[in-house]
Amino acid sequence: MKKDAASTKKVKKKNFLFRAFIVFLLCFIVTGIAGSIHIYGLVQSAPEIDEDAFVYSNSSTLYDHNDEPMVTINNGEDRQSTNLEQIPQHVQDAFIAIEDVRFYEHSGLDLKRVGGALVSNIKNGFGSAGGSTITQQVVKNSLLTSDKTIERKVQEAYLALELEKEYTKDEILELYLNKIYFGKGAYGIVIAADTYFGKSMDELTVEEAALLAGLPQRPSAYDPFQNPELAEERRNTVLFVMKDHGFITDEEYREAKSVSVEDMTPEKSNNYDISDAFMDQVYKELEDMEEVDPSMVYSKGLEIYTTYDKEAQEHVEKVLNTDEFVSYPNELFQAGLTVVDNETGEIKAIGGGRNQESGKSRTNYATTIKRSPGSTIKPILSYGPAIEHLKWSTYQQIEDEEMTYTDSDQVIQNYNNNYHGIVSMREALKQSWNIPAVKTFQEVGNQHAEEFASNVGLTIEGPLYESYALGSFEEGISPLELAGAYAAFGNEGTYNEPHVIRKVVLPDGKEINMQPEPVEAMSDYTSYMVTDMLQTVVEEGTGRLANIEGVAVAGKTGTTNFNEETKQEYNITDGVPDVWFAGYTTNYTVAVWTGYPQINEENYIKTEEEKQIARHIFREVMAEMVDENTQEFKKPDSVEEITIDTKTGERTTKSSTNDDILTELFVTGTSIKDAYSLVEDEWEKKQKKAESEKRKSREREDNNSDDQEDDSESDREDGREEEDEESDSDQEEEREEDEESDSDQEEEREEDEESDSDQEEEREEDEESDSDQEEEREEDEESDSDQEENGEEDDGSDSDQEENNEEEEDSGSDSAAEALNNKRKEESDSDG
Numbered sequence: 001m002k003k004d005a006a007s008t009k010k011v012k013k014k015n016f017l018f019r020a021f022i023v024f025l026l027c028f029i030v031t032g033i034a035g036s037i038h039i040y041g042l043v044q045s046a047p048e049i050d051e052d053a054f055v056y057s058n059s060s061t062l063y064d065h066n067d068e069p070m071v072t073i074n075n076g077e078d079r080q081s082t083n084l085e086q087i088p089q090h091v092q093d094a095f096i097a098i099e100d101v102r103f104y105e106h107s108g109l110d111l112k113r114v115g116g117a118l119v120s121n122i123k124n125g126f127g128s129a130g131g132s133t134i135t136q137q138v139v140k141n142s143l144l145t146s147d148k149t150i151e152r153k154v155q156e157a158y159l160a161l162e163l164e165k166e167y168t169k170d171e172i173l174e175l176y177l178n179k180i181y182f183g184k185g186a187y188g189i190v191i192a193a194d195t196y197f198g199k200s201m202d203e204l205t206v207e208e209a210a211l212l213a214g215l216p217q218r219p220s221a222y223d224p225f226q227n228p229e230l231a232e233e234r235r236n237t238v239l240f241v242m243k244d245h246g247f248i249t250d251e252e253y254r255e256a257k258s259v260s261v262e263d264m265t266p267e268k269s270n271n272y273d274i275s276d277a278f279m280d281q282v283y284k285e286l287e288d289m290e291e292v293d294p295s296m297v298y299s300k301g302l303e304i305y306t307t308y309d310k311e312a313q314e315h316v317e318k319v320l321n322t323d324e325f326v327s328y329p330n331e332l333f334q335a336g337l338t339v340v341d342n343e344t345g346e347i348k349a350i351g352g353g354r355n356q357e358s359g360k361s362r363t364n365y366a367t368t369i370k371r372s373p374g375s376t377i378k379p380i381l382s383y384g385p386a387i388e389h390l391k392w393s394t395y396q397q398i399e400d401e402e403m404t405y406t407d408s409d410q411v412i413q414n415y416n417n418n419y420h421g422i423v424s425m426r427e428a429l430k431q432s433w434n435i436p437a438v439k440t441f442q443e444v445g446n447q448h449a450e451e452f453a454s455n456v457g458l459t460i461e462g463p464l465y466e467s468y469a470l471g472s473f474e475e476g477i478s479p480l481e482l483a484g485a486y487a488a489f490g491n492e493g494t495y496n497e498p499h500v501i502r503k504v505v506l507p508d509g510k511e512i513n514m515q516p517e518p519v520e521a522m523s524d525y526t527s528y529m530v531t532d533m534l535q536t537v538v539e540e541g542t543g544r545l546a547n548i549e550g551v552a553v554a555g556k557t558g559t560t561n562f563n564e565e566t567k568q569e570y571n572i573t574d575g576v577p578d579v580w581f582a583g584y585t586t587n588y589t590v591a592v593w594t595g596y597p598q599i600n601e602e603n604y605i606k607t608e609e610e611k612q613i614a615r616h617i618f619r620e621v622m623a624e625m626v627d628e629n630t631q632e633f634k635k636p637d638s639v640e641e642i643t644i645d646t647k648t649g650e651r652t653t654k655s656s657t658n659d660d661i662l663t664e665l666f667v668t669g670t671s672i673k674d675a676y677s678l679v680e681d682e683w684e685k686k687q688k689k690a691e692s693e694k695r696k697s698r699e700r701e702d703n704n705s706d707d708q709e710d711d712s713e714s715d716r717e718d719g720r721e722e723e724d725e726e727s728d729s730d731q732e733e734e735r736e737e738d739e740e741s742d743s744d745q746e747e748e749r750e751e752d753e754e755s756d757s758d759q760e761e762e763r764e765e766d767e768e769s770d771s772d773q774e775e776e777r778e779e780d781e782e783s784d785s786d787q788e789e790n791g792e793e794d795d796g797s798d799s800d801q802e803e804n805n806e807e808e809e810d811s812g813s814d815s816a817a818e819a820l821n822n823k824r825k826e827e828s829d830s831d832g
Contacts, residue, residue, distance in 0.1 A: 277352025555583020
C-alpha cells in the first residue's frame with residue numbers, strides 16, 4: 001500500500017513537472033510568437049529607406065562683392081556637406097577608431113559591441129550605453145528620433161541591415177561625417193572644422209581630428225571653449241584608440257597628445273560681422289525670388305553672391321555710431337542711409353540707424369521708413385519732367401510770386417517767406433524756392449510727373465497733388481528708394497533698381513541672375529542738365545556743406561515741416577521733423593535721412609546745426625567712396641551751352657558787360673526765346689531793350705562817323721585859315737613898303753621947297769604929283785582895312801568850329817549817362 005502511495009506521488013510529481021514544462025514551453029512559444037509579432041510589427045512600421053531622407057540639409061553661403069565668403073544662412077543648424085574623397089584619411093580614421101572600429105567588417109550590426117552594451121544596460125539600466133555602429137547612427141540621424149526605447153532600437157537595427165544592402169561603406173561613412181552634430185550649431189565635419197578651429201577640413205591636424213571625433217558623444221560636455229580639461233581628456237582617449245588600432249604610430253600619438261586643447265582652439269574672430277541692416281535686405285530679396293522657396297535658403301546650400309562692400313559698410317557704421325566724423329545732439333537722434341552704385345544699382349552699404357544692437361528689435365531707417373522727402377523730390381516731380389517733356393533750359397524764366405494751390409486758399413510760402421520775382425530754373429533750384437517748383441509741376445502735369453517718378457523707381461500711390469512737388473507726401477519714401485532715383489541722374493538717365501543680390505547658385509549648379517534690367521528713365525540731356533543744376537546747389541546753394549573739394553558732386557537738400565496741429569500739440573515754435581540730403585558723383589549715390597523715431601516736445605530737429613547733420617553725413621560717407629575713377633560729368637551732344645546777356649535776353653555781344661553774362665544749358669534746337677514761355681511780357685520788354693541798345697549802338701557808331709567827318713572839315717578850314725594869314729602878312733608888308741615910300745617922298749618935297757623956293761611952278765607940279773600919290777596911299781590903306789576885316793571873319797569861323805566840337809562831347813556824355821541810368825534801373829528791377 002505504502003509503495004503504491006509513493007509510486008502514485010512520484011507519478012503525480014512527474015506529471016506536474018511535465019505539465020509545468022509544457023506550460024512554460026507554451027508560454028515561451030506564445031511569448032516568442034507575440035514578441036516576434038511585435039517585432040514584426042515594429043519592423044513593418046519602420047520608415048522606408050528614402051534617398052530624399054539622406055539629402056544633406058546644407059546652410060547657404062553669402063559672398064561679398066569680391067566673391068569672398070562672408071557668412072552662412074541657416075535655421076539654427078549650420079550645415080555644409082562634402083565628398084568622402086575630400087576628407088583627409090586621418091580624419092576618417094579618428095571617427096572609425098572611436099565610433100566603429102569594425103565598420104568595414106560588419107554588415108550593419110556589430111554583435112560584439114551589442115553584447116558589451118547589453119551587459120552595461122543590465123548593470124546600469126537601459127540606455128546607459130549604446131552599441132550603435134556608424135550605420136545605425138546614420139539611420140537614427142536620418143530616419144528615426146533619438147529616443148532611447150526598445151522600439152527605436154529594433155527599427156534601427158533592421159534599417160541598418162537594410163541600408164548596408166543599398167549603400168556602400170564609403171557612402172555610409174560620407175553620410176555620417178556630413179550629418180553628425182558637433183555642438184555649437186555645427187552639423188557635419190566641414191562646419192565643425194571652421195567652428196572650432198577656423199580652418200578648412202583639409203587643414204586639420206591629427207590632434208584636431210581626434211578632438212572633433214570625440215565631440216559627438218557629448219558635444220556640450222566636451223566643448224573645448226567651455227570645458228577644455230574634459231575636452232582634452234576625451235581627445236586623448238580618441239588618440240589612444242587610434243594608436244591601439246594602428247591608425248597612428250606611438251610617436252604621432254605622443255606628439256599629438258602633447259598639444260594642449262587651449263592652444264589648439266584660440267578664440268576665433270569673425271571677419272565678417274555683417275550688418276543687420278544689410279542682411280534685412282538680403283532676406284527680403286531672397287523671399288521675393290520666384291525660383292527659390294524660403295525653405296531652400298536654410299537647407300539647400302545655396303550660394304548667394306551679394307553686393308556687400310565691407311570697407312564701405314564699416315565706414316558707414318563709424319560715421320553713424322561714433323563722434324569721430326559727425327557730432328550728434330543725443331543718443332535718440334536717428335539717421336538712415338544707402339550707398340548705391342550708379343552704373344549697376346548695386347547697394348554697397350546700408351546704414352540702418354544709430355546705436356542699434358545686433359539681434360534686437362529695431363527699425364531699419366534706410367529701407368523700411370516712409371517719410372516725406374521734402375525738396376529732394378523737386379528734380380524728380382518738377383524740373384526733371386520739365387526738361388524731359390517740355391525741353392526747358394536751365395535758364396527757363398519763372399516768376400516767384402504769391403500764389404495758392406489750385407482750388408485752394410492755402411498760400412504757398414518760400415522758406416524765407418519772401419518772393420523773388422522772375423528767376424531762372426537754375427536759381428530756383430539752387431535756392432530751393434517753392435513757388436517755381438509748383439508752377440513747373442503745373443506746367444508739366446501730374447501724368448508726366450508720375451511717369452517720370454515711376455521710371456526712376458518711385459511708385460506713388462493715389463492721386464498726385466500739387467503739394468507733392470514740394471515733397472509733402474501722404475505716404476513717404478525711404479533713403480533706399482531716393483538713392484535709386486538719384487542714381488539715374490548720375491548714370492546718364494539709365495535707372496537700375498537698387499539690389500543686394502547679384503546671383504544665386506543652386507545645388508545643381510544652375511545660376512539665377514538677380515541683376516535687374518536697365519531702364520532708360522530719361523533722355524541724356526535731362527540727366528545732364530539736372531545734374532548741372534544740382535552741382536550749382538552744392539557749389540553755391542543750399543548744399544554747400546556737402547561739397548567735397550576737387551570732386552564733382554551734385555545733390556539736393558530736403559526739409560519737411562510740421563502742420564499746425566502738431567505744432568500746437570507739442571508747443572513747437574521753430575523746428576522740423578525731417579532733414580534729407582541726396583547726392584551723387586559719377587560713380588556712387590548716397591541718400592541720407594535724419595530725424596527722430598517719435599516726435600514729442602523734446603524730440604525734433606531744433607537748431608541749424610542739427611539741420612546740417614544730413615549734409616555732414618553725406619560728405620563723410622561719399623568722401624570714402626571717391627577714388628581715381630571719379631570723373632567729371634560729361635556733357636552730351638544733345639545739350640548746348642549758350643552765353644546770354646541777361647540785360648537784353650540775347651546772346652552776348654562785344655558790348656555785353658561781365659555782370660550781365662550767364663552761361664546756361666539748352667536742349668539742342670531750342671532758343672533763348674523759349675526760356676520766356678511763362679513770362680512773355682518780360683521777353684517783349686527784353687526785346688524792346690535790346691532794340692534800344694541796338695539803336696544806341698548805331699547812334700554811337702553814327703556819332704563816331706560824324707566826329708570823323710567834322711575832324712576832316714576842321715582840317716580843311718585850318719588849311720584855308722593858314723592861307724589867309726599868309727596873304728594878310730604879304731599885304732601888310734606891301735603897306736609898310738608904301739608907307740616908307742611916302743615918307744621918302746615927303747622928305748624930298750621939303751628939300752625941294754627949301755632948295756628951290758624960286759621954282760614955284762615946279763613945286764606946284766610936285767605938289768600935284770604928291771597929291772596924286774596921297775590918293776594912291778589912301779586907296780592902299782582902304783585895301784589894308786578890308787584885308788584886316790577878312791582876317792577877323794576867319795577867326796570867327798574857327799571859334800564856331802570849337803563850339804560844335806564841345807557840343808558833340810556833351811552829347812556823348814549824355815548818352816553814357818543814359819546808358820548807366822538804364823543799367824541801374826535794370827539792376828533795381830532785377831533785385832525787386
